[in-house]
Each structure stands twice: as C-alpha cells, then as structure tokens.
Amino acid sequence: MPAISLKKGERLSLAKAAGSTLNKVLLGLGWDITPGAGQVDLDASVATFDASGNEIEVVYFGNKSSRNGSITHSGDNLTGAGDGDDEQIVVDLSKVPDAVQSIFCTVTSYRGQKLNVVKNAYVRVVNTADNSEVCRYSLSEGQPTTGIIIARIYRHQGEWKIAALGEFANGNTVKALNSSMKALL
Numbered sequence: 001m002p003a004i005s006l007k008k009g010e011r012l013s014l015a016k017a018a019g020s021t022l023n024k025v026l027l028g029l030g031w032d033i034t035p036g037a038g039q040v041d042l043d044a045s046v047a048t049f050d051a052s053g054n055e056i057e058v059v060y061f062g063n064k065s066s067r068n069g070s071i072t073h074s075g076d077n078l079t080g081a082g083d084g085d086d087e088q089i090v091v092d093l094s095k096v097p098d099a100v101q102s103i104f105c106t107v108t109s110y111r112g113q114k115l116n117v118v119k120n121a122y123v124r125v126v127n128t129a130d131n132s133e134v135c136r137y138s139l140s141e142g143q144p145t146t147g148i149i150i151a152r153i154y155r156h157q158g159e160w161k162i163a164a165l166g167e168f169a170n171g172n173t174v175k176a177l178n179s180s181m182k183a184l185l
Contacts, residue, residue, distance in 0.1 A: 009165075012162050022129075024094070027044065040113045043061055043087070045059065061075060069092075070095035105151045107123070146172050147168070149166075
C-alpha cells in the first residue's frame with residue numbers, strides 16, 4: 001500500500017488506511033542536520049491523555065516503556081546520523097489501556113537548538129504486521145522553536161485515528177509541551 005502524505009490538519013482513520021484494524025504501529029522519526037549546525041539531539045516522545053485531558057504517562061528516551069508495555073521507545077539517537085529512522089516508538093494499539101484516549105507524538109530539541117537547523121525531518125506511521133507505511137508527515141521546514149507536536153493518535157467511535165498537527169512550540173522535553181498538547185485535545 002502506498003503511503004498517504006498527511007499535511008497539517010488532515011486526519012486519517014488507521015483502520016481504513018490498513019484495510020483492517022491496525023493493532024501495532026511504529027512511529028519513526030528521522031532528521032538530518034543542516035551543514036555547519038553541529039550536533040543536534042532531537043527526541044521522539046509520546047504522551048498519553050485520558051478523556052478529561054489528564055496526562056497518564058510519557059514514553060521517551062528516559063522512560064522507554066509504558067507501565068503495561070503497550071508503548072516502547074527504541075532509545076536515544078544523539079546526532080541524527082545515518083539514513084532512515086533515527087528513533088522509533090512502537091505502539092500496540094490493541095494493548096493501550098482503555099483510559100488512554102489520545103497519544104501525542106512530539107519531537108523536541110534536547111539541547112535547545114532551534115528546529116530550523118534540521119532538514120528532512122519526518123514522522124511516519126508503519127503497520128508492523130506487514131511493514132507497510134500507512135502515512136507520513138513531513139516537516140518541510142523547521143521553525144525557530146525547540147519543539148513540535150507532530151501528530152495525535154486518538155480514539156473516535158471505537159476506532160483509532162491519526163491527526164497531523166505540525167504545531168510548533170517551545171520546550172526541550174515532552175513534559176515542557178504538556179500545556180500545548182492539552183490545548184489540542
């Protein structure tokens with residue numbers, strides 16, 4: 001199945017995109033550094049929220065697994081060197097606790113460099129059952145902020161959907177983006 005390129009504000013049903021219900025997805029983050037910018041440490045993270053907008057938990061390089069193991073982080077890439085995904089987060093949607101209604105995917109610049117020093121940044125959603133790319137959100141150009149809320153995976157009428165957000169914010173950790181994420185619920 002060819003990838004569907006999501007743009008800011010677009011939504012996609014993950015069940016319809018795969019032709020059947022997706023049980024496990026991989027969120028892949030990749031980026032390159034603009035020449036002369038030095039090392040930039042971007043971090044992929046997810047934060048989960050309940051229906052009332054309360055944060056349940058965060059999965060990131062310092063907490064690589066949710067309490068029940070439904071969300072796991074591959075580990076920290078400090079430089080963005082190499083091709084392909086630099087960091088990955090796997091979400092087993094079939095095991096995400098019922099209390100979780102929203103899963104935000106964020107990228108932050110840990111050392112505080114602005115996102116406009118990176119290029120070719122993307123987040124992609126992959127169906128792990130057949131390794132097909134379901135959708136991709138490309139960050140065509142960085143902004144002079146330290147964070148971005150890339151997407152929200154959320155429950156809607158019994159199925160999971162994804163919304164491409166592309167909301168820039170300042171914060172060098174996922175926790176620092178908490179109020180920005182809550183405003184998008």
